[in-house]
Amino acid sequence: MGSGIAAQSMASGLPVILVEASDQRAEDARERVRRAVSRIHEHDDGGARGRSGFPEPELLVSTDLAQVSGCPLVIESVPEVAELKREVLAGIAGIVAADTLIATNTSSIALKELQVAVGRPERFGGLHFFNPVPASSLVEVVRGSATGSETILDFVRFAEGLGKECIVVNDSPGFATSRLGVILGLEAIRMLEEGVASVEDIDRGMILGYRYPMGPLRLTDLVGLDVRLAIARYLAPTLGPRFEPPRLLVDKVACGELGKKSGVGFYTW
Ligand SMILES: NC(=O)c1ccc[n+]([C@@H]2O[C@H](COP(=O)([O-])OP(=O)(O)OC[C@H]3O[C@@H](n4cnc5c(N)ncnc54)[C@H](O)[C@@H]3O)[C@@H](O)[C@H]2O)c1
Numbered sequence: 001m002g003s004g005i006a007a008q009s010m011a012s013g014l015p016v017i018l019v020e021a022s023d024q025r026a027e028d029a030r031e032r033v034r035r036a037v038s039r040i041h042e043h044d045d046g047g048a049r050g051r052s053g054f055p056e057p058e059l060l061v062s063t064d065l066a067q068v069s070g071c072p073l074v075i076e077s078v079p080e081v082a083e084l085k086r087e088v089l090a091g092i093a094g095i096v097a098a099d100t101l102i103a104t105n106t107s108s109i110a111l112k113e114l115q116v117a118v119g120r121p122e123r124f125g126g127l128h129f130f131n132p133v134p135a136s137s138l139v140e141v142v143r144g145s146a147t148g149s150e151t152i153l154d155f156v157r158f159a160e161g162l163g164k165e166c167i168v169v170n171d172s173p174g175f176a177t178s179r180l181g182v183i184l185g186l187e188a189i190r191m192l193e194e195g196v197a198s199v200e201d202i203d204r205g206m207i208l209g210y211r212y213p214m215g216p217l218r219l220t221d222l223v224g225l226d227v228r229l230a231i232a233r234y235l236a237p238t239l240g241p242r243f244e245p246p247r248l249l250v251d252k253v254a255c256g257e258l259g260k261k262s263g264v265g266f267y268t269w
Contacts, residue, residue: 001133081230192266
Protein backbone atom coordinates (compact mmCIF):
# COMPACT_ATOMS: atom_id res chain seq x y z
CA MET A 1 0.00 0.00 0.00
CA GLY A 2 2.88 2.34 0.79
CA SER A 3 4.29 1.83 -2.71
CA GLY A 4 0.87 2.47 -4.24
CA ILE A 5 0.40 5.70 -2.30
CA ALA A 6 3.93 6.77 -3.24
CA ALA A 7 3.33 6.01 -6.93
CA GLN A 8 0.00 7.81 -7.01
CA SER A 9 1.56 10.85 -5.33
CA MET A 10 4.45 10.92 -7.80
CA ALA A 11 2.10 10.54 -10.75
CA SER A 12 0.33 13.64 -9.43
CA GLY A 13 3.57 15.60 -9.37
CA LEU A 14 4.61 15.25 -5.73
CA PRO A 15 8.11 14.26 -4.62
CA VAL A 16 8.10 11.24 -2.28
CA ILE A 17 10.34 9.87 0.44
CA LEU A 18 9.55 6.22 1.13
CA VAL A 19 10.96 4.54 4.23
CA GLU A 20 11.25 0.74 4.38
CA ALA A 21 12.37 -1.67 7.05
CA SER A 22 15.42 -3.18 5.29
CA ASP A 23 17.71 -2.52 2.31
CA GLN A 24 16.21 -5.40 0.34
CA ARG A 25 12.66 -4.21 0.98
CA ALA A 26 13.69 -0.66 0.08
CA GLU A 27 15.08 -1.91 -3.26
CA ASP A 28 11.89 -3.91 -3.95
CA ALA A 29 9.77 -0.88 -3.06
CA ARG A 30 11.75 1.37 -5.41
CA GLU A 31 11.11 -1.06 -8.29
CA ARG A 32 7.41 -1.38 -7.40
CA VAL A 33 6.93 2.37 -7.29
CA ARG A 34 8.74 2.91 -10.61
CA ARG A 35 6.63 0.22 -12.30
CA ALA A 36 3.42 1.59 -10.80
CA VAL A 37 4.19 5.18 -11.90
CA SER A 38 4.81 3.94 -15.47
CA ARG A 39 1.55 1.99 -15.43
CA ILE A 40 -0.36 5.04 -14.20
CA HIS A 41 1.08 7.15 -17.03
CA GLU A 42 0.30 4.40 -19.57
CA HIS A 43 -3.34 4.52 -18.52
CA ASP A 44 -3.28 8.26 -18.09
CA ASP A 45 -6.55 9.71 -19.24
CA GLY A 46 -5.79 13.13 -17.79
CA GLY A 47 -8.27 12.35 -15.06
CA ALA A 48 -8.31 10.40 -11.83
CA ARG A 49 -5.24 8.22 -12.23
CA GLY A 50 -2.49 10.69 -12.88
CA ARG A 51 -1.27 13.57 -14.94
CA SER A 52 1.47 13.11 -17.48
CA GLY A 53 3.44 16.12 -18.60
CA PHE A 54 4.97 16.60 -15.16
CA PRO A 55 8.69 16.23 -14.96
CA GLU A 56 9.12 12.99 -12.96
CA PRO A 57 9.19 14.09 -9.31
CA GLU A 58 11.94 12.89 -7.03
CA LEU A 59 11.70 9.52 -5.28
CA LEU A 60 13.99 8.91 -2.34
CA VAL A 61 13.86 5.42 -0.84
CA SER A 62 15.58 4.91 2.47
CA THR A 63 15.68 2.80 5.62
CA ASP A 64 16.31 5.92 7.71
CA LEU A 65 13.13 7.41 9.18
CA ALA A 66 14.97 10.70 9.83
CA GLN A 67 14.72 11.37 6.07
CA VAL A 68 11.06 12.38 6.48
CA SER A 69 11.82 15.10 9.02
CA GLY A 70 11.23 17.93 6.50
CA CYS A 71 8.05 16.54 4.90
CA PRO A 72 4.76 18.46 5.19
CA LEU A 73 2.80 15.16 5.35
CA VAL A 74 3.89 11.71 6.54
CA ILE A 75 1.65 8.68 5.95
CA GLU A 76 2.28 5.58 8.06
CA SER A 77 1.49 2.33 6.22
CA VAL A 78 3.23 -0.45 8.19
CA PRO A 79 1.42 -3.77 8.90
CA GLU A 80 -1.89 -3.75 10.75
CA VAL A 81 -0.47 -4.22 14.26
CA ALA A 82 -1.38 -1.47 16.74
CA GLU A 83 1.85 -1.73 18.76
CA LEU A 84 4.04 -1.49 15.65
CA LYS A 85 2.02 1.44 14.34
CA ARG A 86 2.34 3.29 17.66
CA GLU A 87 6.08 2.72 17.61
CA VAL A 88 6.45 4.05 14.06
CA LEU A 89 4.07 6.98 14.66
CA ALA A 90 6.00 7.98 17.80
CA GLY A 91 9.22 7.85 15.75
CA ILE A 92 7.68 10.14 13.11
CA ALA A 93 6.22 12.55 15.68
CA GLY A 94 9.62 12.78 17.34
CA ILE A 95 11.42 14.13 14.26
CA VAL A 96 8.95 16.22 12.23
CA ALA A 97 8.08 19.91 12.57
CA ALA A 98 5.17 21.00 14.77
CA ASP A 99 2.96 21.75 11.75
CA THR A 100 3.61 18.49 9.91
CA LEU A 101 0.49 16.44 9.19
CA ILE A 102 0.69 12.80 10.23
CA ALA A 103 -1.72 10.22 8.81
CA THR A 104 -2.24 6.51 9.21
CA ASN A 105 -3.37 4.21 6.41
CA THR A 106 -4.79 1.72 8.90
CA SER A 107 -7.80 -0.21 7.58
CA SER A 108 -9.34 -0.86 10.94
CA ILE A 109 -7.50 0.23 14.08
CA ALA A 110 -9.41 2.98 15.91
CA LEU A 111 -7.44 6.22 15.92
CA LYS A 112 -7.97 6.54 19.65
CA GLU A 113 -5.55 3.60 20.04
CA LEU A 114 -2.90 5.29 17.90
CA GLN A 115 -3.14 8.99 18.68
CA VAL A 116 -1.47 8.54 22.08
CA ALA A 117 1.75 7.98 20.13
CA VAL A 118 1.49 11.29 18.27
CA GLY A 119 2.32 14.29 20.42
CA ARG A 120 -0.11 16.65 18.65
CA PRO A 121 -3.25 14.63 17.86
CA GLU A 122 -4.93 17.66 16.22
CA ARG A 123 -2.48 17.17 13.30
CA PHE A 124 -3.21 13.43 13.08
CA GLY A 125 -5.96 11.48 11.32
CA GLY A 126 -6.70 8.60 8.96
CA LEU A 127 -6.00 8.59 5.23
CA HIS A 128 -7.33 5.16 4.29
CA PHE A 129 -6.43 4.31 0.71
CA PHE A 130 -7.75 1.31 -1.23
CA ASN A 131 -6.05 -1.44 -3.14
CA PRO A 132 -4.72 -1.07 -5.78
CA VAL A 133 -4.26 2.63 -5.03
CA PRO A 134 -4.08 3.94 -8.63
CA ALA A 135 -7.24 2.11 -9.70
CA SER A 136 -9.48 2.98 -6.79
CA SER A 137 -11.16 6.33 -6.58
CA LEU A 138 -11.86 6.46 -2.83
CA VAL A 139 -9.93 7.75 0.16
CA GLU A 140 -11.66 7.31 3.50
CA VAL A 141 -10.62 10.25 5.67
CA VAL A 142 -10.93 9.40 9.36
CA ARG A 143 -11.56 12.06 11.97
CA GLY A 144 -10.18 11.11 15.36
CA SER A 145 -11.60 12.62 18.53
CA ALA A 146 -8.78 15.19 18.56
CA THR A 147 -8.26 15.72 14.80
CA GLY A 148 -8.47 19.40 13.90
CA SER A 149 -10.94 20.56 11.25
CA GLU A 150 -8.03 22.16 9.31
CA THR A 151 -6.29 18.78 9.27
CA ILE A 152 -9.40 17.15 7.75
CA LEU A 153 -9.57 19.88 5.09
CA ASP A 154 -5.87 19.44 4.32
CA PHE A 155 -6.31 15.64 4.04
CA VAL A 156 -9.27 16.04 1.68
CA ARG A 157 -7.32 18.56 -0.42
CA PHE A 158 -4.34 16.21 -0.58
CA ALA A 159 -6.47 13.21 -1.60
CA GLU A 160 -8.38 15.24 -4.19
CA GLY A 161 -5.04 16.42 -5.56
CA LEU A 162 -4.30 12.74 -6.24
CA GLY A 163 -7.55 12.53 -8.19
CA LYS A 164 -9.45 10.69 -5.44
CA GLU A 165 -12.87 11.29 -3.94
CA CYS A 166 -13.24 11.35 -0.17
CA ILE A 167 -15.68 10.25 2.43
CA VAL A 168 -15.09 11.63 5.93
CA VAL A 169 -15.96 9.28 8.78
CA ASN A 170 -15.72 9.49 12.54
CA ASP A 171 -13.34 7.28 14.46
CA SER A 172 -14.73 3.78 15.02
CA PRO A 173 -13.06 0.34 14.69
CA GLY A 174 -13.15 -0.68 11.01
CA PHE A 175 -14.42 2.82 10.07
CA ALA A 176 -17.17 2.70 7.42
CA THR A 177 -15.54 0.67 4.65
CA SER A 178 -13.57 -2.18 6.28
CA ARG A 179 -16.43 -2.87 8.67
CA LEU A 180 -18.78 -3.68 5.78
CA GLY A 181 -16.18 -5.04 3.36
CA VAL A 182 -14.62 -7.44 5.85
CA ILE A 183 -17.93 -8.84 7.11
CA LEU A 184 -18.86 -9.74 3.51
CA GLY A 185 -15.48 -11.38 2.95
CA LEU A 186 -15.70 -13.39 6.20
CA GLU A 187 -19.22 -14.57 5.40
CA ALA A 188 -18.08 -15.67 1.92
CA ILE A 189 -15.30 -17.74 3.53
CA ARG A 190 -17.78 -19.29 5.98
CA MET A 191 -20.04 -20.19 3.02
CA LEU A 192 -17.07 -21.84 1.31
CA GLU A 193 -16.32 -23.81 4.50
CA GLU A 194 -19.94 -24.98 4.65
CA GLY A 195 -19.87 -26.04 0.98
CA VAL A 196 -22.64 -23.63 -0.03
CA ALA A 197 -20.96 -22.93 -3.40
CA SER A 198 -17.55 -22.82 -5.10
CA VAL A 199 -15.12 -19.90 -4.87
CA GLU A 200 -15.95 -18.88 -8.43
CA ASP A 201 -19.71 -19.13 -7.97
CA ILE A 202 -19.74 -17.18 -4.71
CA ASP A 203 -17.84 -14.39 -6.45
CA ARG A 204 -19.95 -14.55 -9.62
CA GLY A 205 -23.09 -14.39 -7.50
CA MET A 206 -22.10 -11.01 -6.11
CA ILE A 207 -20.78 -9.69 -9.43
CA LEU A 208 -23.77 -10.66 -11.55
CA GLY A 209 -26.48 -10.51 -8.93
CA TYR A 210 -25.47 -7.43 -7.01
CA ARG A 211 -23.25 -5.65 -9.53
CA TYR A 212 -20.15 -5.80 -7.36
CA PRO A 213 -17.10 -5.04 -9.52
CA MET A 214 -15.29 -8.01 -7.93
CA GLY A 215 -16.34 -10.95 -5.75
CA PRO A 216 -15.51 -10.98 -2.00
CA LEU A 217 -13.07 -13.94 -2.26
CA ARG A 218 -11.07 -12.45 -5.11
CA LEU A 219 -10.96 -9.16 -3.21
CA THR A 220 -9.68 -11.00 -0.12
CA ASP A 221 -6.88 -12.41 -2.31
CA LEU A 222 -6.00 -8.91 -3.50
CA VAL A 223 -6.08 -7.37 -0.03
CA GLY A 224 -4.04 -10.23 1.46
CA LEU A 225 -5.46 -13.00 3.66
CA ASP A 226 -3.02 -12.02 6.42
CA VAL A 227 -4.25 -8.42 6.32
CA ARG A 228 -7.90 -9.55 6.47
CA LEU A 229 -7.10 -11.95 9.34
CA ALA A 230 -5.40 -9.18 11.32
CA ILE A 231 -8.44 -6.94 10.81
CA ALA A 232 -10.89 -9.68 11.82
CA ARG A 233 -8.86 -10.45 14.94
CA TYR A 234 -8.93 -6.79 15.88
CA LEU A 235 -12.63 -6.26 15.12
CA ALA A 236 -13.98 -9.42 16.84
CA PRO A 237 -13.30 -8.24 20.42
CA THR A 238 -14.18 -4.63 19.60
CA LEU A 239 -17.34 -5.01 17.44
CA GLY A 240 -18.50 -8.52 18.28
CA PRO A 241 -18.14 -12.25 17.47
CA ARG A 242 -19.59 -11.80 13.98
CA PHE A 243 -16.04 -10.71 13.05
CA GLU A 244 -14.40 -13.92 14.41
CA PRO A 245 -12.14 -15.22 11.62
CA PRO A 246 -13.30 -18.51 10.03
CA ARG A 247 -11.01 -21.55 10.56
CA LEU A 248 -10.30 -21.70 6.79
CA LEU A 249 -8.86 -18.17 6.84
CA VAL A 250 -6.66 -18.93 9.86
CA ASP A 251 -5.40 -22.17 8.27
CA LYS A 252 -4.65 -20.61 4.90
CA VAL A 253 -2.61 -17.83 6.49
CA ALA A 254 -0.76 -20.39 8.66
CA CYS A 255 0.38 -22.27 5.55
CA GLY A 256 1.42 -19.12 3.71
CA GLU A 257 -1.53 -18.84 1.33
CA LEU A 258 -1.81 -15.07 1.55
CA GLY A 259 -3.50 -14.35 -1.79
CA LYS A 260 -2.04 -12.55 -4.78
CA LYS A 261 1.18 -11.57 -3.03
CA SER A 262 2.14 -15.21 -2.29
CA GLY A 263 0.71 -16.64 -5.54
CA VAL A 264 -2.08 -18.65 -3.86
CA GLY A 265 -5.12 -17.67 -1.84
CA PHE A 266 -8.66 -18.61 -2.81
CA TYR A 267 -7.38 -18.43 -6.40
CA THR A 268 -4.03 -19.36 -7.94
CA TRP A 269 -2.36 -16.19 -9.27
N1 LIG B 1 -3.65 -4.66 1.68
C1 LIG B 1 -4.69 -3.87 1.48
O1 LIG B 1 -5.52 -4.09 0.60
C2 LIG B 1 -4.87 -2.63 2.31
C3 LIG B 1 -5.83 -1.68 1.92
C4 LIG B 1 -5.96 -0.51 2.66
C5 LIG B 1 -5.18 -0.30 3.78
N2 LIG B 1 -4.28 -1.26 4.15
C6 LIG B 1 -3.48 -1.00 5.35
O2 LIG B 1 -2.19 -0.56 4.94
C7 LIG B 1 -1.23 -0.97 5.91
C8 LIG B 1 -0.15 -1.78 5.24
O3 LIG B 1 -0.75 -2.90 4.64
P1 LIG B 1 -0.07 -3.68 3.41
O4 LIG B 1 -1.09 -4.60 2.83
O5 LIG B 1 0.64 -2.72 2.53
O6 LIG B 1 1.01 -4.55 4.24
P2 LIG B 1 2.38 -5.18 3.74
O7 LIG B 1 2.78 -6.15 4.78
O8 LIG B 1 2.28 -5.59 2.31
O9 LIG B 1 3.38 -3.92 3.77
C9 LIG B 1 3.83 -3.32 4.95
C10 LIG B 1 5.22 -2.77 4.70
O10 LIG B 1 5.67 -2.10 5.88
C11 LIG B 1 7.06 -2.34 6.00
N3 LIG B 1 7.47 -2.11 7.39
C12 LIG B 1 7.29 -2.89 8.47
N4 LIG B 1 7.81 -2.31 9.56
C13 LIG B 1 8.32 -1.12 9.16
C14 LIG B 1 8.99 -0.07 9.81
N5 LIG B 1 9.23 -0.12 11.13
N6 LIG B 1 9.38 0.99 9.09
C15 LIG B 1 9.16 1.05 7.76
N7 LIG B 1 8.51 0.09 7.09
C16 LIG B 1 8.10 -0.99 7.77
C17 LIG B 1 7.22 -3.78 5.56
O11 LIG B 1 8.57 -4.05 5.19
C18 LIG B 1 6.25 -3.86 4.38
O12 LIG B 1 6.87 -3.56 3.16
C19 LIG B 1 -1.99 -1.74 6.98
O13 LIG B 1 -2.35 -0.86 8.01
C20 LIG B 1 -3.23 -2.20 6.23
O14 LIG B 1 -4.34 -2.44 7.07
C21 LIG B 1 -4.08 -2.40 3.44
